[in-house]
Amino acid sequence: MSIDPQASRTPQSAPDVRAFTVGPVQENCYVVRADAHATKAIVVDPGDEAERLLQALDALNVETEAILLTHCHFDHIGAVAPVAQATKAPVYCPKIEQPLLTDVMRWVPPGFGPFESYDAEHLLAGGERLSLAGIDFDVIFTPGHSPGHLTYAAPGALLSGDVLFQGSVGRVDLPGGDWDTLLASLGTLVDRFDEETTVYPGHMGITTLGRERATNPFLRELAGS
Ligand SMILES: [Fe+2]
Numbered sequence: 001m002s003i004d005p006q007a008s009r010t011p012q013s014a015p016d017v018r019a020f021t022v023g024p025v026q027e028n029c030y031v032v033r034a035d036a037h038a039t040k041a042i043v044v045d046p047g048d049e050a051e052r053l054l055q056a057l058d059a060l061n062v063e064t065e066a067i068l069l070t071h072c073h074f075d076h077i078g079a080v081a082p083v084a085q086a087t088k089a090p091v092y093c094p095k096i097e098q099p100l101l102t103d104v105m106r107w108v109p110p111g112f113g114p115f116e117s118y119d120a121e122h123l124l125a126g127g128e129r130l131s132l133a134g135i136d137f138d139v140i141f142t143p144g145h146s147p148g149h150l151t152y153a154a155p156g157a158l159l160s161g162d163v164l165f166q167g168s169v170g171r172v173d174l175p176g177g178d179w180d181t182l183l184a185s186l187g188t189l190v191d192r193f194d195e196e197t198t199v200y201p202g203h204m205g206i207t208t209l210g211r212e213r214a215t216n217p218f219l220r221e222l223a224g225s
Helices: 050-060 082-087 095-102 178-190 209-215 217-223
Strands: 015-020 027-032 040-044 064-067 091-094 121-123 129-130 135-140 150-154 157-161 200-201
Touching: 015 050, 015 200, 027 050, 027 157, 027 200, 040 050, 050 082, 064 082, 064 129, 064 200, 082 150, 091 095, 095 121, 135 178, 209 217
Parallel strands: 040 064, 064 091, 091 121, 157 200
Antiparallel strands: 015 027, 027 040, 129 135, 135 150, 150 157
């Protein structure tokens, strides 16, 4: 199903999340299931290597229920069209960034692609709750790296795109980027979620909010030091 603001909040355990690092920019695409035996999956940020991702979904023997996008930089959306067409899964896209998905090659730097454009079935602004593949996702507006950036929060897990990395944070020098806005988004995540929450970022390694709060130099600014 899609957006259901009335969905009841039944306790869920943390989902099974598998990472696939794809493409020349080494972007992390994630396949998320309610547990390791679930027959439905969500794909987050299919950035490149569509065939590899489709083979992985086949190997897991899952039906893809939705494709979620944190933001529309090319390295996160390069494989959206082929994966969506092959799986018939609807795509959920940040509303502000939809123009980047509907005209992908206009925004791709020389030497990358070609990638195919796609018209997303659902547009999100943040604040929605999605119930997909047996997992409740809160959609959180986390701009700063890009203007419409979203973080998808599942129980015990944040699919945080390019907001927060292991030991670093997202760059703000691309169009629509803004440091103070990014800091505010980081503050939202740190304030709202437990230290034990696993962070699945769009690049580099998986971490936890607590680890980043303790060791990430960019988060010191949040603490005022
Ligand atoms: Fe990005």
